Amino acid sequence: MDLTFASISEISDAVKAKKVSAKEVTKHFQGRIENLDGKLNSFTSKNENALQDAEAIDSRIAKGEDVGPMAGVPFGIKEMLCAKGMKATAGSKILENFVAPYDSTVVARLKKAGIVVMGKLNQDEFAMGSSNETSYFGAVKNPWNLECVPGGSSGGSAAAQAARLVVGTIGTDTGGSIRQPASFCGVVGVKPTYGRVSRYGIIAYASSLDQAGPMVSSVKDAALTMEVISGFDDRDSTTTQKAVPQWSKNLKADVKGLKIGLMKEYMKGSLHPDVQKTVENSIETLKKMGAEIVEVSVPMTEFAVPVYYLVAASEASSNLARYDGVKYGHRAEIKNLSAIELEDFYGLTRGEGFGKEVKRRIMLGTYCLSSGYYDAYYNKAGQVRRLIMNQYLEAFKSCDVILSAVTTAPAFKIGERISDPLTMYLNDIFTTSTNLAGLPGLSVPFGMSQDGLPIGIQLTAGHFEEQKMLDVAAALESASAVKGKHPHVI
Amino acid sequence: MSSRGYEAVIGIEIHVQLSTATKMFCADPTTFNAGDNENTSPVSVGMPGTLPVVNKKAIEYSIKTGLALGCDIRRKSIFARKNYFYPDLPKGYQISQYDQPLCENGTITFKVGDTSKTVSITRAHMEEDAGKSTHHGEYTLINYNRSGIPLLEIVSGPDIRTPVEAAEYARNIRQIVRYLDVCDGNLEEGSMRCDCNVSVRKIGETQFGTKVEIKNVNSFRFVEKAIEYEIERQIDAVERGEKIIQETRLWDPDKNRTFSMRTKEDAQDYRYFADPDLLPVIVSDSMIEQFRKELPELPIARAKRFQDEHALPEYDATVLTTEKDLADFYEATATESKNFKASSNWIMTELLRELNQANKQIKDSPIKPQQLGRMIALIDKGTISGKIAKTVFQEMWDSGKDPEVIIKEKGLVQISDPAALEKIIDEVLAANAQNVEDHKTGKKKNLFGFFVGAVMKASKGQANPELVNKILQEKLK
Numbered sequence: 001m002d003l004t005f006a007s008i009s010e011i012s013d014a015v016k017a018k019k020v021s022a023k024e025v026t027k028h029f030q031g032r033i034e035n036l037d038g039k040l041n042s043f044t045s046k047n048e049n050a051l052q053d054a055e056a057i058d059s060r061i062a063k064g065e066d067v068g069p070m071a072g073v074p075f076g077i078k079e080m081l082c083a084k085g086m087k088a089t090a091g092s093k094i095l096e097n098f099v100a101p102y103d104s105t106v107v108a109r110l111k112k113a114g115i116v117v118m119g120k121l122n123q124d125e126f127a128m129g130s131s132n133e134t135s136y137f138g139a140v141k142n143p144w145n146l147e148c149v150p151g152g153s154s155g156g157s158a159a160a161q162a163a164r165l166v167v168g169t170i171g172t173d174t175g176g177s178i179r180q181p182a183s184f185c186g187v188v189g190v191k192p193t194y195g196r197v198s199r200y201g202i203i204a205y206a207s208s209l210d211q212a213g214p215m216v217s218s219v220k221d222a223a224l225t226m227e228v229i230s231g232f233d234d235r236d237s238t239t240t241q242k243a244v245p246q247w248s249k250n251l252k253a254d255v256k257g258l259k260i261g262l263m264k265e266y267m268k269g270s271l272h273p274d275v276q277k278t279v280e281n282s283i284e285t286l287k288k289m290g291a292e293i294v295e296v297s298v299p300m301t302e303f304a305v306p307v308y309y310l311v312a313a314s315e316a317s318s319n320l321a322r323y324d325g326v327k328y329g330h331r332a333e334i335k336n337l338s339a340i341e342l343e344d345f346y347g348l349t350r351g352e353g354f355g356k357e358v359k360r361r362i363m364l365g366t367y368c369l370s371s372g373y374y375d376a377y378y379n380k381a382g383q384v385r386r387l388i389m390n391q392y393l394e395a396f397k398s399c400d401v402i403l404s405a406v407t408t409a410p411a412f413k414i415g416e417r418i419s420d421p422l423t424m425y426l427n428d429i430f431t432t433s434t435n436l437a438g439l440p441g442l443s444v445p446f447g448m449s450q451d452g453l454p455i456g457i458q459l460t461a462g463h464f465e466e467q468k469m470l471d472v473a474a475a476l477e478s479a480s481a482v483k484g485k486h487p488h489v490i
Numbered sequence: 491m492s493s494r495g496y497e498a499v500i501g502i503e504i505h506v507q508l509s510t511a512t513k514m515f516c517a518d519p520t521t522f523n524a525g526d527n528e529n530t531s532p533v534s535v536g537m538p539g540t541l542p543v544v545n546k547k548a549i550e551y552s553i554k555t556g557l558a559l560g561c562d563i564r565r566k567s568i569f570a571r572k573n574y575f576y577p578d579l580p581k582g583y584q585i586s587q588y589d590q591p592l593c594e595n596g597t598i599t600f601k602v603g604d605t606s607k608t609v610s611i612t613r614a615h616m617e618e619d620a621g622k623s624t625h626h627g628e629y630t631l632i633n634y635n636r637s638g639i640p641l642l643e644i645v646s647g648p649d650i651r652t653p654v655e656a657a658e659y660a661r662n663i664r665q666i667v668r669y670l671d672v673c674d675g676n677l678e679e680g681s682m683r684c685d686c687n688v689s690v691r692k693i694g695e696t697q698f699g700t701k702v703e704i705k706n707v708n709s710f711r712f713v714e715k716a717i718e719y720e721i722e723r724q725i726d727a728v729e730r731g732e733k734i735i736q737e738t739r740l741w742d743p744d745k746n747r748t749f750s751m752r753t754k755e756d757a758q759d760y761r762y763f764a765d766p767d768l769l770p771v772i773v774s775d776s777m778i779e780q781f782r783k784e785l786p787e788l789p790i791a792r793a794k795r796f797q798d799e800h801a802l803p804e805y806d807a808t809v810l811t812t813e814k815d816l817a818d819f820y821e822a823t824a825t826e827s828k829n830f831k832a833s834s835n836w837i838m839t840e841l842l843r844e845l846n847q848a849n850k851q852i853k854d855s856p857i858k859p860q861q862l863g864r865m866i867a868l869i870d871k872g873t874i875s876g877k878i879a880k881t882v883f884q885e886m887w888d889s890g891k892d893p894e895v896i897i898k899e900k901g902l903v904q905i906s907d908p909a910a911l912e913k914i915i916d917e918v919l920a921a922n923a924q925n926v927e928d929h930k931t932g933k934k935k936n937l938f939g940f941f942v943g944a945v946m947k948a949s950k951g952q953a954n955p956e957l958v959n960k961i962l963q964e965k966l967k
Contacts, residue, residue, distance in 0.1 A: 082539045095538065102532050104539055199767075201539040208766035236541050237769050315766055318571050321582020322536045326632070338628050346575050369573070369761035378763060 003028045004164050004490075008073050008221045009248075011167055012114065015072035016061060022054035022072025026116050029074040033118065033165045039146060039489055042160040044079055044137050045087045046119035054116045070228060071114035076121045076166040078157050081212065082201040083107045083117055090203045091125040091135040091153075094323045094330045094353030104201020105236065106170060106212050106229045113228040118166050122156030125355045126320065127177055127205040129153050130427040133418050134357045141414070142185060143487035144453050148411040151181030157215045158185035162487050164217075168225055171215045174205050175308050176406075176431025178213050179443035179458055183406035186445040186454030186482045188222045188473065189215040193464050194438035195240040196226075198233030204319040206312035207238075209435040219444060219474040223247035226466065240464070247467055253474035256290035260472065261399030264297045266430060272409035278447025278455040278481075279405050285479045286403070286472070296395040296402060300388045304433035305425060307388070309361075310368050310381035311436070317365030320358070325349030360421065389437040396462040401472050403459055404430050406443045410453040430458055440466045444473040445482035454482045494729070496690045498721045499698055500650035502713075504663050506642045506673045507619070507681040508551045514618040514640035515542030515585065522679050526633050534638040536580030541767050544569070548640040549592070549771060551672035552616050553781050555642055556593030558666050558788060559611045563778055567592040569616075569768045573761040578621035578632050588762040591615030592771065599790070600662040601808075602655050609659055610647035617641050636680070642672075648687070648698065653721070657714040660684055664710075665789050669814040677708050684713050689734070690724045699724070700734040704748055707741050716741040720748055792817055800830035809838055815852045819859045826863020829870055836862060836883070844887055856890045857883070865893040875955055878902050906954040908961065911945075914953065915961055918944045929966060938962070 001014060003025060014020045030050065037043050047053070057072050082088045082100035084107075089095045103111065111117070124134040132140040132155025140155040142148040143163040150159040154171030158181035161169045171178040173191035182189025190213040197212050204210060214225035230244045262283070271279070287293060324346050325331035332348035334340055354362070368377040395402065407427055417424045434441040440463075443456035457476055461469040477483070513520060516533035533540040556563050570588035596611035619639040624631050644663060650656045664682060667673035674681050684707045689699035702724070704716050719741075724734055739748040787795070789811045796807035796817075810820045816837075824833040841862070845855060865886065869879050874897060885896045897903055905911055918941065919926050925941075928934040945958050 082537075088538060090538070098538065100539070101537065199539075200541050203538045204767075206766075235543060236767075237543050238767065314763065318573050318583050318761070318763070321573060321575065322538070322580065324575060324577075324582060326577045327535060327580065328537075342575070342577070366761065369763055371759050371761070374761075374763070 004032065005217075006167065007218055008070060008168055008216070008224055011073050012069060012071045015057070016067065018061065022057040022061075022116060023051060025072050026050050026054040026074055026118070029118060029166055032163075036163055036165060036489060037160075040141050040143055040159045040163060040165075041138050042122055042140050042150075042156040042163070042165065043076070043119045044089060044091070044122045044156070047086060047117045050074075050116055050118055057114055057116065068112060068114035069224065070110065070168075073115050073168060074118045074166045075110060075115040076118050076157060076160045076169040077107060078154055078169070078171050078212075079120045079123050080127055080172045080203045080205070081107055081170060082203070083120070086117070086120055088120070088203060089136070090127070091123045091137060092354065092358065093136040094350070095203075096136065096330060098329050100201070102201065105198035105233045107201065109229050110170070115168070121154075121160055121169060124153035124155065124177075125358050126203070126316070127153035127172055127174055127210075128316070128357050128361055130176070130180060130424050131412070131414070131417065132156065132181070133414060134355055136355060139414055142411050142453075143489040144186065145411070145451070146489065147413055148453065149184065149414050151184035151411060153177040153181075154189070154215060155181045158182055158187055158189070161185070161187045161215050161217060163489050167217075168221060169215045170212055170225075170229070172202060172205075172210055172212045173435065174209045174312060175435050176428045178215055179406050179431050179441055179456070180427065182215050182443040183445070183454070183456030183458075184411035186456070186485070186487070187215050187217060188219055188442065188444050188477075189213065190222045190226060190442040190466070190470075191434065191440060192226060192230060192466060193240075193440040194435070195238050196230045196440070196464070196466070198231075198236040198239050200233055200235040204315075206315040207319060208315060209308075209312055211435070219470055219477050220248055220251060222442070223251050223470050242464060245467055247470055250467060251474055252471055253478050254289075255286055255472055255475045257292075258401065258468065258472065259292045259294050259399040260286050261294055261296035261395060261402040263301070263395070263402055263404060264295055265299065265301050266404040269408065269429070271405055272449075274447065274449040275405050275407070275409060275455055278457065279403075281481075282403060282446050282457045282476055285476065289475055291472075294399050296399050298388065298391040298395055298433065300384060300391050301433045303384050304388060304436060305429055307381045307384045308428065308432035308436060309364070309425060310377050311385060313361040313365035314368045314378050315365070317362045317369065320354075320362055323350065323353060325353070329353065357421070385436045388433055392433075392437045392439060393462070396465075400465070400468045401459050401461050403457060403472075406430060406456045406458040410449040410451070410455050434460050439463060440469055442469055442473055444476050444480070446476050446480045448481045448485065454485075493721065494725055495693055496721075496725050496728070497651055497693050498717070499648045499689045499691065499701075500652075500656050500717060501648040501687040502646045502650065502656060502659060503685040503687070504644045504660060505683045505685075506555070506644060506663070506667050508548050508640040508642055508672055509674050509681075510545055510547045510551065510640055512545060513638035514545050514548055514616070515638055518638060520639055524635055526631075527635060529635040530637070534580070535634050536582075542585060542765075544768060544771065545640060548616065549773075550781060551670070552592050552614065552642045553773065553778065554670050554785060555644070555667060555672055556596065556614050557778070557782055557785055558670055559593070559596035559598055559614065559644070561593035561596035561611060561614060563773055564590060564592055564594065565773050566590070567771045567773070569765045569771070570762045571765045574758050576620065577630065578623045578634070578637070580621065580634060580637055584618060584620060585765055585768070586617035587615035592773075598659070598662060598666070600658060602658045607655055607658070609649045612645045612647050614642055614644045617643060653714040653717040656686060656717050657710045660710050660713050665812065669786055669788055671814070677710075680708065683708055686713060686717055686720075688717055688720045688724070690721055690728065699728075700736050702734065702736065703738045704741055705738050705751065712741055712743055715743075715746065716748055719746065723748070786814065789814075789817070796820075800824065802830060802834055806831075806834045806838065810834060813852065819852050819855070822859035823863040823866070826860050827866035827870070829866050832866045832869070833863065836866060840880075840883055856888075857886045861886055861892055868893060868897070872904060872906055872954060873897070874902060874904050875951070877955075878904065878951055881951075901950075902952060904954050905949055905952045906957055908957060911949075911953055911957050911961055914948050915945055915958070915965060918948050919965060926966070938966070941966070
């Protein structure tokens with residue numbers, strides 16, 4: 001068995017059948033991390049107890065216990081998610097030495113399903129960024145081309161998964177942070193419907209938009225991981241009571257009779273020719289497979305990027321207020337604490353602890369929420385957001401899934417856009433409206449650029465209609481130009 | 491009250507701590523005497539990634555309070571974040587209700603002396619408490635046990651005019667929340683805190699003066715004193731031609747004065763917005779009806795009923811309804827004794843005196859209402875005399891035994907058998923022949939009382955005094 005390219009269920013089945021021990025699997029991937037991560041910088045910390053954890057799974061199997069559907073499967077977890085006893089830095093200096101005292105619900109559910117946590121994965125600071133260049137722990141490299149960004153903010157997850165340093169990863173998506181890096185790195189990334197996955201224990205960026213999801217190597221693995229992490233959590237009031245479907249069991253790469261929506265507004269922009277070609281190919285492929293193509297319209301999506309930045313920055317300015325140097329995390333070194341004003345204490349600590357992009361968004365959000373500006377910005381953004389959602393609901397009356405590009409271009413060069421935040425923000429033009437509307441979305445690798453970089457296709461479905469989205473993704477996956485290709489770094 | 495031609499305009503905000511077993515947004519206990527930071531968890535200290543979940547009991551308690559104050563209950567209310575930095579505020583924001591509070595537009599009517607006063611309740615909204623900082627010169631310690639404790643902030647309209655009214659208003663709010671059993675009303679433990687907004691204006695003016703807030707007053711007496719001081723201070727300032735500055739002041743009970751804490755210039759922009767971690771609180775009509783049904787009879791209504799149905803004097807009715815436990819005790823006693831006024835008398839004199847001396851609450855009374863009621867019935871039946879009853883009462887207090895048991899054990903049954911009494915009286919008269927002679931001849935006056943006493947003594951207090959009187963009068967003719 002080639003462990004490196006095995007799927008989640010292949011490894012789990014083999015471990016349960018004792019064809020390979022969880023410990024051997026863990027060792028194999030530890031070796032890969034050891035050899036390759038120096039080039040990628042995708043890990044921020046490693047689980048020192050991974051081998052013991054794997055042994056524990058092996059001994060439970062030996063005793064005949066049921067260890068769940070992911071027995072001994074090595075996973076990497078984005079820094080945003082708390083895992084008990086491990087650092088949860090959110091890619092920030094301010095949480096550089098913060099060790100989480102508890103498991104996030106997602107991690108707890110994955111552990112219950114039998115995974116072995118291999119370590120924590122690098123990300124943009126507090127998930128703010130589209131290139132993984134804002135991490136306090138340094139930029140992550142795209143394994144397909146080390147000069148390129150892996151995308152952000154879940155760039156560490158995307159890179160580690162693409163390079164097969166682990167078998168599965170978890171990312172978080174606030175405005176496209178799972179789908180965009182998944183597209184740049186050629187992996188499958190799913191942002192579930194808002195409320196599907198508990199946010200408990202996920203360091204908050206923008207609470208009304210954040211959602212965790214799998215970043216894995218196949219649609220089937222994504223469906224399986226979704227089943228494990230989804231479902232009501234009494235510690236997160238915003239989770240749904242809806243039952244979790246058996247997406248992986250029901251998965252069929254069949255689009256006959258399905259209506260694929262092409263959003264008018266997404267078709268008129270200027271796309272990179274390679275991306276344009278990939279989108280066209282995907283449409284042709286689905287047509288050939290028996291899908292019907294229809295045009296839909298979500299006019300308000302034009303305002304998705306500014307609305308997203310207003311909402312996200314506002315919520316972030318409040319969510320990040322807890323990092324004040326009082327209870328945990330970085331505190332500025334102050335010689336004589338009693339001689340300093342409280343405001344200065346916060347100013348020094350937060351000034352040192354947060355990076356440039358985070359400060360920019362805190363300032364923006366503080367401004368949007370301040371009295372006198374609230375109505376013009378935050379409130380107005382909320383109104384437009386509701387219109388975007390209503391227009392989506394209308395669009396889904398005439399189609400099952402909306403297809404589009406994930407980004408305007410394939411992965412760009414490190415440093416190329418970092419000094420131009422507006423261009424960087426426009427990166428998220430196709431992904432943000434999904435979060436604003438709370439819809440599920442995914443990116444599935446489909447095309448290759450002239451320069452040998454993978455290009456993903458984005459699929460968006462109605463609320464809680466993940467199955468349709470996964471089915472279409474499975475159909476595209478079967479005809480993907482990325483299939484069988486691997487990053488150069490491997 | 492008018493002072494030097496001025497009148498005060500007073501509004502009060504009362505923070506009521508809801509007596510839930512767990513905190514507003516997580517399952518940490520709310521016990522008062524816990525060790526430092528013992529009642530905390532990742533949620534209540536605002537660890538990264540943690541989320542709040544609303545305590546349903548706190549919603550129920552708030553709705554009940556709102557109903558008792560005649561408020562409209564919003565069918566959909568919103569939790570907002572109030573953003574500000576302070577070391578004892580773990581998340582950098584406090585979860586509170588802002589523009590869509592749970593309860594609005596109520597009123598409360600209460601007695602101030604002989605007159606009736608009505609104060610409007612603008613709103614009552616829910617929020618979580620912050621932690622507590624203690625400063626030790628070089629360093630500060632923070633205890634987060636209070637962090638996340640559920641509070642209901644009851645905001646009155648600017649309808650209060652005198653310090654006495656203000657204190658009476660606060661006492662009445664306390665009485666109501668204690669009746670509802672949603673707050674223990676313990677001011678020393680911080681279960682209730684009052685913020686008083688005070689301004690003054692010339693009598694006849696319709697505009698409000700600039701208001702000053704006196705924050706965190708923790709006793710009704712201090713509410714009265716602080717407002718009294720503040721009114722005089724403001725009038726003095728106005729008389730001197732000074733402008734009142736809008737500010738927050740604190741009451742110093744040792745120096746009997748208020749002092750400035752911060753001015754409006756330092757006022758925060760709290761950047762309120764709906765908390766995205768919490769869903770709106772949806773209250774159904776059936777929930778409201780259910781809670782309305784569960785509301786106890788409130789003190790004013792109960793006092794009125796005691797006057798109407800039990801024919802108690804207003805004074806008795808008011809005293810007996812100050813606390814729900816006391817009113818319950820009285821009603822249970824009266825039901826048992828079927829003698830309303832006697833029940834009221836025994837409770838208001840004997841029982842409350844004993845409780846006060848022993849520093850006990852009514853619910854901890856060693857004498858149960860049924861026991862007291864039966865004792866009163868025994869007096870009415872003539873089984874024991876009122877005098878013996880005092881002995882029985884004392885014994886009940888000491889031992890908690892039933893009155894019947896005590897009477898039997900101590901042989902305290904009243905002797906009401908005329909034959910038996912006659913025998914005792916004859917013996918007493920025989921032993922005091924000279925006195926009988928003196929009495930009959932009128933040589934000595936007022937000997938009748940002496941004979942009664944002697945008979946009572948001879949009967950060990952068990953003789954029925956009425957009968958003794960009657961028989962003695964005949965024998966001494």
